[in-house]
Amino acid sequence: MLQKYKLIISIVSVIGLLAFSGCAKKDVVGSNNEGNHTTAASGQHTGTHEVNGLNDGNGHAIANTIDSTVDGSMDATDNSAAASIVILPSAPAIYFAFDSYVIDGASATTLQAYAAWLKADGNRTMNIEGHCDQRGSREYNLALGQQRAEAVKSFLMAEGVASNSISTISYGEEKPACVGTGEACWAQNRRAALSAH
Amino acid sequence: MIKKTLPFTLLLSLLITITAGNAVEFDIYQSGHKPLRMAWNLDTNSTQTGAQEKIINHTFKDDLESSESFTLLDPMSFIGRLGQGNTIDYADWRIIGTDIIVQCHIDQLATPPIANIIIHDPFQQKELIRYTLTQLPIDPRRLAHAIANSVYEKIIGIPGHFSSHILFVQQQHNRANLIFMDQDGHNQQIAASNFELILSPDWSSDGRHVAINSYIAGQSRLEQLDLSTGRMSKFAGYKGLNSTPEYSPDGRYIAAALSHTGNVEIHIFDTQTNQWRQFTHQPGIDTSPTWSPDGKSIAFVSNRSGNPHIYIQEINSNTAKRITRATNYNTSPAWSPRGDRIAIITKKGWEYALATIKTDGSDIRYLVTGTGIESPSWSPNGQMLLYSQEINGLKRVYRIPNWGGNPHPITAAHIDASDPAWSKN
Numbered sequence: 001m002l003q004k005y006k007l008i009i010s011i012v013s014v015i016g017l018l019a020f021s022g023c024a025k026k027d028v029v030g031s032n033n034e035g036n037h038t039t040a041a042s043g044q045h046t047g048t049h050e051v052n053g054l055n056d057g058n059g060h061a062i063a064n065t066i067d068s069t070v071d072g073s074m075d076a077t078d079n080s081a082a083a084s085i086v087i088l089p090s091a092p093a094i095y096f097a098f099d100s101y102v103i104d105g106a107s108a109t110t111l112q113a114y115a116a117w118l119k120a121d122g123n124r125t126m127n128i129e130g131h132c133d134q135r136g137s138r139e140y141n142l143a144l145g146q147q148r149a150e151a152v153k154s155f156l157m158a159e160g161v162a163s164n165s166i167s168t169i170s171y172g173e174e175k176p177a178c179v180g181t182g183e184a185c186w187a188q189n190r191r192a193a194l195s196a197h
Numbered sequence: 198m199i200k201k202t203l204p205f206t207l208l209l210s211l212l213i214t215i216t217a218g219n220a221v222e223f224d225i226y227q228s229g230h231k232p233l234r235m236a237w238n239l240d241t242n243s244t245q246t247g248a249q250e251k252i253i254n255h256t257f258k259d260d261l262e263s264s265e266s267f268t269l270l271d272p273m274s275f276i277g278r279l280g281q282g283n284t285i286d287y288a289d290w291r292i293i294g295t296d297i298i299v300q301c302h303i304d305q306l307a308t309p310p311i312a313n314i315i316i317h318d319p320f321q322q323k324e325l326i327r328y329t330l331t332q333l334p335i336d337p338r339r340l341a342h343a344i345a346n347s348v349y350e351k352i353i354g355i356p357g358h359f360s361s362h363i364l365f366v367q368q369q370h371n372r373a374n375l376i377f378m379d380q381d382g383h384n385q386q387i388a389a390s391n392f393e394l395i396l397s398p399d400w401s402s403d404g405r406h407v408a409i410n411s412y413i414a415g416q417s418r419l420e421q422l423d424l425s426t427g428r429m430s431k432f433a434g435y436k437g438l439n440s441t442p443e444y445s446p447d448g449r450y451i452a453a454a455l456s457h458t459g460n461v462e463i464h465i466f467d468t469q470t471n472q473w474r475q476f477t478h479q480p481g482i483d484t485s486p487t488w489s490p491d492g493k494s495i496a497f498v499s500n501r502s503g504n505p506h507i508y509i510q511e512i513n514s515n516t517a518k519r520i521t522r523a524t525n526y527n528t529s530p531a532w533s534p535r536g537d538r539i540a541i542i543t544k545k546g547w548e549y550a551l552a553t554i555k556t557d558g559s560d561i562r563y564l565v566t567g568t569g570i571e572s573p574s575w576s577p578n579g580q581m582l583l584y585s586q587e588i589n590g591l592k593r594v595y596r597i598p599n600w601g602g603n604p605h606p607i608t609a610a611h612i613d614a615s616d617p618a619w620s621k622n
Contacts, residue, residue, distance in 0.1 A: 099504070099526075127415075134587075136549070137528035137542045138571055138615075139397060139441050140498055140505055143454060143461040143484040146438040150459055168437045168456075169415060174394055179590065181568075 086120040089113040093177075093191040094152065098133070100190075101147040103155055111152060114194060115159035122162070128152045129193040130170040131177070133186035138172055145170030152192045230600045232268045233296040233352070235261065238279035241303045249337045253303070256341035257348075259381055260359040263605070264349065264580065265598045270295065281315060290319040299348055303340070309333055312344055316351060326351060338383065358576040358619075363583065364388065364407060365594050365608060366395045366616040375409065377424070380576075380619070382607055389422055389429065397441045397572075398618040401448045407618070408432075408442035408451055419453055421468075432466055433473075443486050446621075452476065452486035452495055463497055465512075478515065485529055489556075490536045496520075496556075498528045507541055509556065520558035529572060532556075534621070535579035538599070542570060551584050553599060564601050574619045575599075583607070583617035 094107035103111065118124045130145030130152075149168035157163055177193075178185040237257065241250050261267040276289045281300050290298060298317040303310055315327040330347055334340045339360070346357030361380045366373055375389040375398060389395065394412035401407070407422045419433035419442050433439040437456035444451055451466045455473075463476045463483045477483040479501045486497045489509075496509045499517065504525040510517035521527040526544040533539065538553045543561075545552075550566040551573055569587030576582070580599055585592045592615040595604040608614035 099500075134569070136505075136526065137485075137498075139454075139485045140482070140528040142396065142438065142440050143456075143482040143498075146456045146461050147482055150437065150456060154459070169417060170438050170456075171394075171412075174396075 086116045088117050093193045096190045101151040103151055111155050115156050115161050118161045125165045125197050127195045128168045131189055131191050132173045133189040134173045142170050142172035145172045148192045232266055234294050235267050236270045236295045236298045239301050241305050252337040253341040256338050257345050260345035287319040287322040295319050355578050358578045361577050362620040364398045364618045365614045368613040399443050400620045401444045402446055402621045404620050410440045441485050445488050446490055446492045454484035487530045487532045489532055490534050496530045496532055496539055531573045533575050533579045540573035540582055564597055572616050574617050576619050577622045583619055585615040
């Protein structure tokens with residue numbers, strides 16, 4: 001129990017360092033009218049965003065433990081002191097609005113944590129699966145899922161992750177996380193699933 | 198060729214507006230089409246008459262009735278003998294509302310078989326045409342299809358599609374199989390099996406090859422399947438998306454949507470040189486290419502204006518013209534082999550719909566509305582459409598005439614069937 005407590009404290013310390021190092025650099029990625037890449041709204045990140053991307057090393061989320069300790073945004077990418085102990089974020093996916101591949105502020109925070117983890121070891125890789133909800137055509141959704149995966153890849157590359165450590169694939173609407181209808185279910189399916197190794 | 202000037206050619210648009218409580222208002226295209234009532238008589242000189250004659254009769258009847266351009270009268274209601282030696286009293290046949298009489302005599306002792314066919318119009322009170330078909334297949338089903346093609350063309354003026362084939366994807370236990378069958382559902386065979394996913398199959402114009410988007414071990418790829426040998430050859434396995442292959446009408450090129458540039462763009466593969474060239478160069482999604490029948494243009498989906506719309510771009514041009522305006526969701530274009538219309542999946546109120554539009558985007562005709570409507574595919578003569586619809590988690594393939602009407606399921610209710618592809622001839 002004591003060991004676990006120490007682990008949590010050390011994680012909190014790392015997060016604290018990350019959090020005070022500055023605001024999120026970028027909310028790049030995505031396109032809208034005429035296909036121009038645009039910048040999504042960049043909001044103040046709360047501690048919840050960071051902790052959602054962490055676990056206690058035993059696969060258990062520790063969001064409640066450190067929620068109150070983090071105030072402000074984090075930039076995990078340029079904290080070299082923390083690099084050797086960057087922890088793999090636990091958020092398995094980021095989510096999108098209907099027919100959109102714009103990365104929102106909360107997702108950007110998650111991806112920054114992934115970028116830090118990937119950059120900490122050059123042998124680490126990530127596969128990004130783009131998915132869609134069941135509405136609309138399967139062929140278009142296949143392309144939309146790919147754009148979601150590419151948006152994540154572009155974000156990570158902008159954070160300094162090497163292109164060759166990232167692979168992308170789209171399954172469109174073929175592999176839903178939630179089988180059913182209604183926005184609660186569809187929202188879970190409009191995602192980029194993140195698999196880091 | 199004779200062309201029957203009956204209600205079939207008088208397609209009228211009737212907008213039926215149904216409003217029930219707060220239900221969404223919708224209008225479905227209806228035509229003034231009515232099937233022609235045909236009296237059909239078959240004589241053969243086969244030595245093994247019974248079984249073969251029965252197969253030919255049933256197949257011919259099913260073919261013509263599936264086109265929804267004909268209804269075959271029950272022989273029990275015939276009011277006179279229709280053997281080729283008999284005299285036909287046109288007045289009697291008019292009384293029971295017979296639009297067309299077809300007498301067919303098949304010489305099955307000839308090798309290959311020969312058919313003599315006479316077509317009458319009781320209302321014009323005359324024989325319209327008599328002709329002989331030679332080099333017919335020996336197999337009774339294929340023989341019946343050939344006769345049905347001919348009779349359909351003589352009366353309607355458009356070749357019949359009854360010798361064509363259909364592919365669809367069956368998903369079973371999380372594996373995908375590509376299923377081949379005749380257009381009437383007979384002769385089902387597995388053309389390819391045990392893929393993680395198979396999407397968007399498309400026939401080459403000669404019917405020998407099929408291009409598919411397959412997924413194997415978490416990788417998407419484009420492959421050509423040689424239907425005669427079963428040999429599969431990969432022609433795209435780039436990083437990211439390799440999707441929506443579509444043969445050019447001459448079979449030389451395959452357009453497809455790839456994402457290796459970091460963006461989903463349409464590229465064109467030359468099967469003779471094995472070279473790709475990029476066709477679209479716009480940020481955003483460009484996908485689902487479909488060739489015009491003359492091979493000079495490609496219609497495709499692009500979200501370059503913010504929402505998915507249908508665009509047309511000439512093969513040697515860099516400029517695309519948007520043709521859809523009405524709603525903010527238009528996908529899955531399929532260019533009719535007759536060239537005049539494009540089938541699309543669009544939105545109609547809160548629902549999705551299978552519709553057709555002219556190539557300038559005008560004159561939209563909604564054929565079916567609902568959820569989970571996908572993958573329109575034209576019959577080789579442009580008279581019918583296939584599509585799939587998902588109901589309660591299970592997809593099923595349906596057929597509908599291009600002038601609207603009732604959808605007819607062509608796959609079994611208990612299997613998951615999608616991505617129909619009608620052969621090009």
